[in-house]
Amino acid sequence: ELKVWTTPDFEEYATM
């Protein structure tokens, strides 16, 4: 029932 942990990450964009 558990999801596999993956390294938290994010994409960043300069700038519903």
Place this chain on the structure above:
Amino acid sequence: MTPRLRRGVRLTYDRTRQTYDRTRQTHVVLFPEGVLVPNATATAVLELCDGERSIPDIAAALGERYAGVREDDVGDVLARLVDREVVEWA
């Protein structure tokens, strides 16, 4: 230390991407200088940044949903988000 989203920062849902690709569960973080697109685990971390939970608390809560949660990963991504001025320590 307990992390929380800074004033003016919002974690929201990108309905446009969801409309065109329903396999992607995409959230976006809106802040004055830009937009961040976090992956699923970073989104899960951000959702728990309420100014009440510590990093160990967040890791423990994530452990109920994910196998193999690493507290260091939580601390590392929060440090990066603090650098981007998206998160602050309460």
